[in-house]
Amino acid sequence: MVKRFLPIKHGDNFRDIGGYRTNTNQIVKWHKIVRSGHIADLSLDDQRFLLNYQITRVIDFRSNQERRMAPDRLSNDVQYEKFPIFDNHFIVSHQKEMTDPKFNYRNMLNMYQFFILSSQAQKSFQNFFQSLMNNPGNHAILFHCSQGKDRTGMAASMLLLVLGVDIQTVKNDYLLSKKPMIPYIHRKLTQIKPEFINDNFKRNLYDLYIVHKAYFDTAVNTIRCQYGTFDHFTHQFLGLSQNDIQVLKHIYLTNTY
Secondary structure (H helix, E strand, C coil): CCCCECCCCCCCCCEECCCCECCCCCEECCCCEEEECCCCCCCHHHHHHHHHCCEEEEEECCCHHHHHHCCCCCCCCCEEEECCCCCCCCCCCHHHHHHCCCHHHHHHHHHHHHHHHCHHHHHHHHHHHHHHCCCCCCCEEEEECCCCCCHHHHHHHHHHHHHCCCHHHHHHHHHCCHHHHHHHHHHHHHCCCHHHCCHHHHHHHHHHHCCCHHHHHHHHHHHHHHHCCHHHHHHHCCCCCHHHHHHHHHHHEECCC
16 A cells, blocks of 8 residues: 655655546556655655655755755756746744734735736746656656645645546645644744744744645635636646646546556
């Protein structure tokens, strides 16, 4: 039985998104698409595991600044593609985090609207899908951002929806990021000076690093408001033709588990 969470010791939120059933009763292939947090801290054992998993391409959604601070660490034989969804981090204010308990929650809701409304995000997601259409044979693609939950979560959700996975299953997959982020938040708290930590700060840290149903719903509602249906979104925002969708299904779906 293939495990969804991969046993990476020096990285967060590494998951295979295979195994989901589609509306045509096909199944998303295992060992073709891996999503994750950043890969800057991988041990040699982690790197060997991913290479043995047939990862031959890495797609990075992070900004230039994020990549400079934590460059990808995997074999030089792997192809790297950079599709930054935004130029810099959304504004984080430690003063606001200590005084306004909903500061980061609102910030994150705005980010999920940005994923659908921004021309830069649109171009990055379009590039992502174009790259996915060039993944033959047994090769696998790994795509990531920093924690592997927001930018990566939206990319994974869009892909699963395009492949025909129902929206509740896609939402449940998105929410799986909550599990690995809880210990991540605990680690972050140990790195922060105690004088900066109060209840408001903890609430904001949680909202920044966790996934909420409301975040996913904000993106879905924005799609519906802007495009009416996901089919229209697929063609107009993602730029995919019916032939493109069939190519993706041919590469990433199978009739057997």
